[in-house]
Amino acid sequence: MDEEMWELRLYVAGQTVKSMQALANLKTYCEQHLKGRYRLEIVDLLQHPQLAEGDQILAIPTLVRKVPAPIRKIIGDLSNQERVLVGLDIRALDHS
Numbered sequence: 630m631d632e633e634m635w636e637l638r639l640y641v642a643g644q645t646v647k648s649m650q651a652l653a654n655l656k657t658y659c660e661q662h663l664k665g666r667y668r669l670e671i672v673d674l675l676q677h678p679q680l681a682e683g684d685q686i687l688a689i690p691t692l693v694r695k696v697p698a699p700i701r702k703i704i705g706d707l708s709n710q711e712r713v714l715v716g717l718d719i720r721a722l723d724h725s
Contacts (some may be wrong), residue, residue, distance in 0.1 A: 635659075635667040636696040637717075642689040643675045647706045651690040654707040662719045692717075 639655060641648035652671065659667045672680050674689065684693050684702075694701040694717050703716040713719075 633666065633697050635663050635694065636670075637667060638670045638672055638684070638693045638695060640672045640674055640681065640684070640686045640689060640691045640693070643673065648690050650706040650708065651692070654710070654713070655692060658707070658710060658713055658719070662714065694718075 637655070637659070639652060641651065655669070659669065674681050674686070684691075688704045690704070690706065692703045692707060692713075701717055703713055707713050
């Protein structure tokens, strides 16, 4: 059975503390729950402001789950793991 590949995009604005925290948190969650099954794209809106429009980004940092559908968004530094996992609809891996 093929595991579905997750496509995540994190929108940041430069190397701010909040942006770096969001990235660190996200990488931790992905390695714990989606190891080997995710692609993570970081979009710096200071370098590519035009990209905010496509995903209707209104706040930074924002995480967008592109795949699997439906698209979901989470705003903030992603420090609340439970909120992030529920928001992305990631079910904890069952290793039993």
